[in-house]
Amino acid sequence: MSARRTLLFVPGARPDRFEKAVCAGADMVCVDLEDSVQPQSKDSARTAAIKWLVTGGSGPERIVRINSLKTRAGLVDLVAIADASPQNGLIFLPKVDGPDELRIADAILSEAKCPLGMIALIESLDGVENVQAISTASIRLEMIMFGAVDFAAELGCDLAEQPLAYARSRIIHAARRAGISAMDVPCIAVHDYEILISETAAAKALGFSGKAVLHPANVKTVNDAFTPTAQETAKAREIVAAFEASETGLVLIDGKLVEKPVIRKMEQVLSAAKAAGLA
Numbered sequence: 001m002s003a004r005r006t007l008l009f010v011p012g013a014r015p016d017r018f019e020k021a022v023c024a025g026a027d028m029v030c031v032d033l034e035d036s037v038q039p040q041s042k043d044s045a046r047t048a049a050i051k052w053l054v055t056g057g058s059g060p061e062r063i064v065r066i067n068s069l070k071t072r073a074g075l076v077d078l079v080a081i082a083d084a085s086p087q088n089g090l091i092f093l094p095k096v097d098g099p100d101e102l103r104i105a106d107a108i109l110s111e112a113k114c115p116l117g118m119i120a121l122i123e124s125l126d127g128v129e130n131v132q133a134i135s136t137a138s139i140r141l142e143m144i145m146f147g148a149v150d151f152a153a154e155l156g157c158d159l160a161e162q163p164l165a166y167a168r169s170r171i172i173h174a175a176r177r178a179g180i181s182a183m184d185v186p187c188i189a190v191h192d193y194e195i196l197i198s199e200t201a202a203a204k205a206l207g208f209s210g211k212a213v214l215h216p217a218n219v220k221t222v223n224d225a226f227t228p229t230a231q232e233t234a235k236a237r238e239i240v241a242a243f244e245a246s247e248t249g250l251v252l253i254d255g256k257l258v259e260k261p262v263i264r265k266m267e268q269v270l271s272a273a274k275a276a277g278l279a
Contacts (some may be wrong), residue, residue: 002061003027003275004143004181005210005226006219009065011036012045018052022059024216025223030063033077034094042073046080054086063119065092069101078105082112090142092119095150097126099137106138116140123147125154128167135178144175145212148185161202172207184208190215200225226272233273236266 008026010017012033021029031049033042049064056062066077081091093105102120109116118140122131128151135144148164157163168184175182184203189195190213200222203211211222228236242251243263251258 003210003227003272003277004061004183005276006222007063007145007183007210007212008060008216008219009036009186009212009214012049012064013037013041015048015052018048021216022057022062025219026060026213026216027210027223028061028063028090029059030065030092030212032065033073034065034067039073042067046077050081050084050086053081053089054084056086056088062089063092064089065094065119065121068095069093069104070095070097078108081116082108082114085112085114087115090117090119092121092145094121094147095123095127096120096134097124098130099133102134102137102141106140109140117142119143119145121145121147122167122171123150125151127151128170131171131174132177135174135180141178141180143181143183144171145183146171146185149188161199165206168203168206168208176207181209182207184211186212186214187218188214190218193221196221197225223276227276227278228269228273230278232269233278236269236273239263239266240270 004027006026007028007030008021008024009030009032010021012031013036018031031052033045033049037045053062053064064081067074069075069078091105093101102118105118118138120134120141122128122144135141146168148159151167152159152164172182187196187199196218200211204225210226213219213222239253239258240263242253243258
């Protein structure tokens with residue numbers, strides 16, 4: 001699988017920006033039909049987004065975020081995508097509160113023989129409460145994303161690292177348990193690189209596999225943070241090789257005992273480096 005360090009959003013009402021977003025260096029590009037599109041522009045944005053998804057092409061993974069399935073617009077989005085039946089890409093479901101939403105989407109896509117995978121955005125109290133069931137509701141589900149802004153508003157807490165740590169950890173736990181990716185919310189301070197760097201480092205430390213971005217200028221910073229350095233990759237390769245050569249299953253490197261849990265972490269480093277084209 002290719003790297004999934006960054007997901008760049010682009011407004012569905014701005015088709016002139018679609019290809020610019022594709023060229024921005026993000027691993028994934030998501031055309032948004034939800035929050036960034038006014039009600040009077042939903043129909044034209046949907047048409048443009050589906051055309052872009054069906055056209056496909058090389059480069060980053062293509063995604064369309066539909067409106068919530070609890071709305072008429074979301075149901076129309078889903079059926080229109082199923083009818084178009086694009087053969088590659090992902091459909092992004094926002095405001096997912098429970099597993100039934102994924103099952104409905106899966107059933108409609110399956111009926112149309114549309115092979116798209118899915119992403120679920122967890123941004124409500126119910127969503128976090130039900131995230132374990134959501135994460136295993138459909139084999140199409142490939143990623144869970146945390147929506148911090150809506151969640152913080154519903155919880156009544158500050159949009160800050162500490163108050164949201166529990167929700168983030170619960171989402172990562174569910175995703176890892178289900179064997180899928182977990183992506184953090186975009187940094188809304190798109191021109192403050194100190195905040196971007198701090199948020200990205202915190203997301204990586206918690207176990208997220210990537211972080212969404214709202215502006216092309218943020219892509220490289222996030223990509224770099226989630227890409228192992230040459231030194232980290234070389235060290236991981238050295239540790240794995242030493243462990244495999246050991247007859248006892250134990251080895252000391254730099255005075256530290258290396259056991260199987262450490263090897264799993266080193267294998268993750270090598271996998272991330274390979275996905276980024278570095279190993």
